[in-house]
Amino acid sequence: AxxxxxxxxxxxxxxxxxxxxxxxxxxxxxxxxxxxxxxxxxxxxxxxxxxxxxxxxxxxxxxxxxxxxxxxxxxxxxxxxxxxxxxxxxxxxxxxxxxxxxxxxxxxxxxxxxxxxxxxxxxxxxxxxxxxxxxxxxxxxxxxxxxxxxxxxxxxxxxxxxxxxxxxxxxxxxxxxxxxxxxxxxxxxxxxxxxxxxxxxxxxxxxxxxxxxxxxxxxxxxxxxxxxxxxxxxxxxxxxxxxxxxxxxxIRETLPSLRSKLQSQLLSLEKEVEEYKNFRPDDPTRKTKALLQMVQQFGVDFEKRIEGSGDQVDTLELSGGARINRIFHERFPFELVKMEFDEKDLRREISYAIKNIHGVRTGLFTPDLAFEAIVKKQVVKLKEPCLKCVDLVIQELINTVRQCTSKLFLPALLAARGGEKRAAPGGGGAQHRPPLLLKLSPPLSLRSAQQRNTQTNKKRAVPNQVIRRGWLTINNISIMKGGSKEYWFVLTAESLSWYKDEEEKEKKYMLPLDNLKIRDVEKGFMSNKHVFAIFNTEQRNVYKDLRQIELACDSQEDVDSWKASFLRAGVYPEKDQTENEDGAQENTFSMDPQLERQVETIRNLVDSYVGIINKSIRDLMPKTIMHLMINNVSRGRGGRTGAPGAAGRSPPHRGGRAFDDPFGSLPPRGWVPSTSGRYSAIPRLELNPSGSLPPRGWVPSTSGSYSVIPLLELDPFS
CATH class of the missing domain: 3.40.50.300 (P-loop containing nucleotide triphosphate hydrolases)
Incomplete structure (x- = not known):
């Protein structure tokens, strides 16, 4: 009733x-x-x-x-x-x-x-x-x-x-x-x-x-x-x-389906009981066997969550490998694009670099050293997005371990391991990051930058290519017209259109993407929506009498996904506006025609080469994280889990002994992965006390040690 x-x-x-x-x-x-x-x-x-x-x-x-x-x-x-x-x-x-x-x-x-x-x-x-x-x-x-x-x-x-x-x-x-x-x-x-x-x-x-x-x-x-x-x-x-x-x-109608469901549950329980049939209460090794079985099950669950082949697929939210994939292909590229350089500051720095290199002499040719100095400074800015990507992946690995361990009834062990592995956002996480080395290719030179610059300029977006479809709420429509309203949006390489519904029959508006950019909008006090805005860089109205359109999503993940889609369409995020105290000096700054041509040449080459580096890092960073972090965690999760006394093993000391970590935690500084999936102590130079990266010019060899190989003259993270 x-x-x-x-x-x-x-x-x-x-x-x-x-x-x-x-x-x-x-x-x-x-x-x-x-x-x-x-x-x-x-x-x-x-x-x-x-x-x-x-x-x-x-x-x-x-x-x-x-x-x-x-x-x-x-x-x-x-x-x-x-x-x-x-x-x-x-x-x-x-x-x-x-x-x-x-x-x-x-x-x-x-x-x-x-x-x-x-x-x-x-x-x-x-x-x-x-x-x-x-x-x-x-x-x-x-x-x-x-x-x-x-x-x-x-x-x-x-x-x-x-x-x-x-x-x-x-x-x-x-x-x-x-x-x-x-x-x-x-x-x-x-x-x-x-x-x-x-x-x-x-x-x-x-x-x-x-x-x-x-x-x-x-x-x-x-x-x-x-x-x-x-x-x-x-x-x-x-x-x-x-x-x-x-x-x-x-009951007569539902009984057949109920019977088959009970039979499947009975078979599942019988299969589970079969695993414990040989256990005897008086067996002194039953605890060790049970622990070994649980750890092995943990390894299987962890691999399935990362590789995406789980038996029970979660249809409510992303987990494990899917979230890491999203970080690699949506969050990380967006963070890289946000690191754009200021045009006025860049030109001023190039002119100062050219003048300082020439010194008292009047230069006739564009100096290569000015190009290298400017590029080094710009490439260093890419370090922060890379480290942020590492931290995000570490956090997802911790969450995956926590989900797998919750099945094993080991809350105390989980809390202990999670506390050891958690990277503090204030700066403690740098000690736990794996050593990353990105070999930037091709070699640094004006010639390679010129070639890539020519190739890049030939690339154009494919017209009418649909990049994303989905529901979005326009958050700043006039209250007299009904307040915020939900529409079906279609983003292509050239325009953003929205319709009444997903049938895409009644088009409400089509907005060209020329001169558009994205900025973040603070969430309202009483609102549960996450908002971002699209605006025109030339201060024109974007839609009717609106200077910007505020688009709202239900979650921050949806916002990040839409930002990544706009990024693929060529709509970039707004750069942080900082007050320049030397505004008067900028206004009076002038260059002679020859210096201006040299600045323009280097500026184009810097733009082209930074694009090359950006593309290389975007490609190599996920591969490096997969190789040095995720694959090592997957290989090392089993280790010597069955050896008695493994839980009480003291921390390793340098001197050739191996470090075994069945739960996939990151190795101490100075310990590198071997081909067996375990960690070996290899002497490292103390030129880099943070332990986050090897010294410049040193790369890992197949034996696990570092060998001196001539690399680029440019080391962006040194």
Whole structure:
């Protein structure tokens, strides 16, 4: 029973008055009522199973007392059900669940979200495909406003499991009736509607007998002109008979699928028990075997989450390898593009570099050293996005380990390992990063930059190529026009269009991407949306009278994904605007024509070469992280997990001993991965005390040590 009147329909079925009655919300906990045919009449509660209740007034008092024990006496609610069995010769085998009616306004000790709590409680029961829904609606209320039928339609849109019960037929206004409803014409249900007439509060206070109430109900249907022709299909006795018949048929229909589901669960349990069949309580090695099995299972789960071949695929959120893939291909490229250099500062630095290299002499040719000096300074800026990418991947690996370990019932071990591996955002994480070395190719030279500059300028975006589709909310439409509104957006290489819906038939607007950029927008105080804005760099209106369009997503991940899509379309993020205190000096800064040509030449080459470096890092950084971090963690997760005493091994010391870490933590400084998947102590030069990168000109060889190989003259991270 889902709404008013349901609580009165339940006691009429077993022909006993045992449910609490009153005004307001009376049913404050779900009541699971099991009716069992028996020659003797009594009731039993699950929470006091040894006691048999023969007086049904005591049953009512026990229901009220048990409700108050959990919810209190001031209208509180609880989803914990009360289980009651009623044995009687007047019932058919049937199970009913009486649920609280939906409350709109909280009273007493009820929380502010009482309506949503009750709805969630009801949905837990009626969402099961094996259950029938008894939607109780009073006849003196419009059927279209029935909360019971509304919720039933949410979980049973075709009405296959819903039985309508119409109460209070005797309280309708004179001249009106519910004939169309009971004949299943107004809002059809496959199982139809049944009308009942319950006792009024006056009848209950006057101790009107249940049998007398049933006789009065029968008389009402036989004497009413609108219901006389269907009197044999109305009333509580017919409702009980229909419920028993419908439940029997429903069980017969759902039993095959239930049987196959139980058989599959039984096979799964038997397979799991088979693994522990040889374990004996007196076996001294059973703990070691169990631990080894759990660690091996951890390794399998970890590999499946990273490689994306898990048996149980999560359809609600990204996890493991999918999140790392998103960092590599969306978050990291976006962070690289944000590191754009300021045009005025760059030209000024180039001119100063040229003048300082020439010194007292007047230079005739563009100096290579000026190009190298400027490029070194620009490439160093790429270090921060790379380290941020490493930190994000480390955090995702930690989350993956935490998810895998939660299955092994090792919360203490997880907390210890997670605390050791967690990289502090303030700066402690640098010690735990793997040594990364990016060999930038081709060699640094003006010639290579010129060649790449020519090739890059020939590349053009493919027109009409759809980059992304999805729903976005325009957040800053005029309030007079309805406030924020959701549209279906289509992003191509040349334009951004939005439509009324995903059918893309009614186009609202098409915005060219020329001179557009992206900026972040702070989330509103009362808003749950994450917002970013698109604006025109030439201070033109983007859409009608708006200088910028604020687009909102449900999560920060969606915002990052859309930013990455705009990045592929050539819409870059806004550069950080910093106040230049030397503005007056900039305004007076001037160059002679020869110096200006040299500055322009180097500026174009720097732009081209930084693009080369950017592309190389974008390609090599994910590969380096995969090789030095993720693959090593996957290979080293097993290690010597089965060796006794491995858990108590002391930290390794330099001097040739191997470092084994079965949980995939990063090695101490000076320890490098070997071909076996373990870590070996290789002496490193102390020229780089941070341990994050090897010295310039030193690269790892196949043996795991560092060898001197002539690299580029440019080392961006030295």
């Amino acid at each position: 889902l709404s008013p009147g349901g609580i009165t329909a339940c006691p009429l079925i077993p022909r006993r008055d045992f449910l609490p009655r009153g005004s307001g919300i009376v049913t404050r906990r779900p009541l699971i009522l099991q009716l069992i045919f028996s020659k003797t009449e009594y009731a039993e509660f699950l929470h006091c199973k040894s006691k048999k209740f023969t007086d049904f007034d005591e049953v009512r008092q026990e229901i009220e007392a048990e409700t108050d024990r959990v919810t209190g006496t001031n209208k509180g609610i609880s989803p914990i059900p009360i289980n009651l069995r009623v044995y009687s010769p007047h019932v058919l085998n049937l199970t009913l669940i009486d649920l609280p009616g939906i409350t709109k306004v909280p009273v007493g000790d009820q929380p502010q979200d009482i309506e949503y709590q009750i709805k969630d409680m009801i949905l837990q029961f009626i969402s099961r495909e094996s259950s029938l829904i008894l939607a109780v609606t009073p006849a003196n209320m419009d059927l279209a406003n029935s909360d019971a039928l509304k919720m039933a339609k949410e979980v049973d849109p075709q009405g296959l499991r819903t039985i309508g019960v119409i109460t209070k037929l005797d309280l309708m206004d004179e001249g009106t009736d519910a004939r169309d409803v009971l004949e299943n014409k107004l809002l059809p249900l496959r199982r139809g509607y049944i009308g009942v007439v319950n006792r009024s509060q006056k009848d209950i206070d006057g101790k009107k007998d249940i049998r007398a109430a049933l006789a009065a109900e029968r008389k009402f249907f036989l004497s009413h002109p609108a219901y006389r022709h269907m009197a044999d299909r109305m009333g509580t006795p017919h409702l009980q008979k229909v419920l028993n018949q419908q439940l029997t048929n429903h």
